[in-house]
Amino acid sequence: MMMKSLARLPLLLLLAAAAMPAVAQKLIHSEKSLYRDVLVYEERGERCMCFTRQCRIGRQSCLNLQNPKQFALNYTRMMMGGTLFMGPPPKHILIIGLGGGTLPMALAEILPEAQIDVVEIDPAVTRMAKRYFGFRDGPKMKVIEADGRVYVKRAIRAGQRYDAILLDAFDHEYIPEHLLTREFLAEVKSLLTPEGVLVGNTFSSSQLYDHESTTYAAVFGTFFNLKRENRVIVARPAGLPGSDELRARALDYELALRGFGVDATAVLPLFTTRTDWNTKARVLTDQYSPANLLNK
């Protein structure tokens, strides 16, 4: 793995050098947090939060500067669909991983009655979200500074339950491996209400795809597998809704979602349950979780 990335280095440098004069990418803010570099860039009317220099890969969160409500990234559209189309409007929502906070802000606007809890491990990310991405917390939007796994366990013990849990704690550089194991997903499952839904933003490529799929399947059985450049897994322990039900819910939110640049009905065809992975891939567990080594 090391050899491979070393071999890739000159190419990357070349690409970066070639890209720089062509695109006016402006660094707005950079900060070394406890965990990583948190960078805010502006480019072509978009402001993005990144964890790597020049935003080489993995933009965490982006904001359209002319129209801040428009979702700039595809995965947020799929996450919205997964959260809203599966059943009655969720009243209690847990989001693990804040990023720029565009997703929780949009959910708060569409579901003004909902109580949203966001768990973010890195206080610098929370600060940047507030300063540069218009994120606001309040009585209905609580940010908890904690490790996602620790919070989930604590919430289970406290008897809390959520109608929707959104996992958005991964980036392309580093996966917190204890958040991608059968045991963790089982904990998340037991934190859901009986009709509750899990929406996970994950990976669409690499060897990890197979392992991640069998791990989710081991805990949730059949799930919706929404794929664009990212992959969003939507699962419900009580069983998945049929296409008519999905469509009815999508139409309910059509107008509200249009305000965010999301065409609700265009997201619908992505809700498929087709198995397109190696079902023999080893399930990831607390004992076996080399997610970062598999993600290459």
Add this chain to the structure above:
Amino acid sequence: MSAPLLTRAGVAVCYLVAFWSGFFVMGVELLGGRLLAPSFGSSIYVWGALIAVFMLALSLGYLAGGRYSQRNPSLGKLGILLALAAATALPVLPLSGMPLENLAIAIPDPRFGSLSAAMLLFFIPTFFSGMVSPYCVRLLVDDEQTSGRRAGQLYFVSTFGSAAGTILTSFYFVLWFEVNVILLSLIGTSALLAVLAGIFRGNNR
């Protein structure tokens, strides 16, 4: 000038034990991160607590090992130190499930929770591991003239062992095996080397 304590074969076993002890400590430390993560997360505090406990245990182990080496040092006793480190690492397996969960409930602060957990699981085996190196120095040093060189060689093999244990565990072992399997293999290897040291204890001069 005093006579050397060990034969050539004894010297080789001594270096091997020092190498392995370094390997063992770092292998266990990396796996420790894995074992603490489900209950305490993998925030910077958890790694800080883990590293601090290992450093503290090693430092006190060095003191104790040096002291212990003053009374009739032998390769057999070195083997016993290695065996003690392995045996006291065994409880890590049963302790890393529910007991850690309960500890996390009892001490919700992520820093002191993980510090206590690391203490409970890793202090004692790492303490015994720390005793190995200074004890080896005593066995290897023949006279004042060569003492620095011997100590240097010993630091070399033990720290080189640590580097090997770190890279093999984090790059390969976790990709191939479950955490408990790796731990048991490390413990098993220590036990074998302890037996080897026991076999060569007759080579004391």
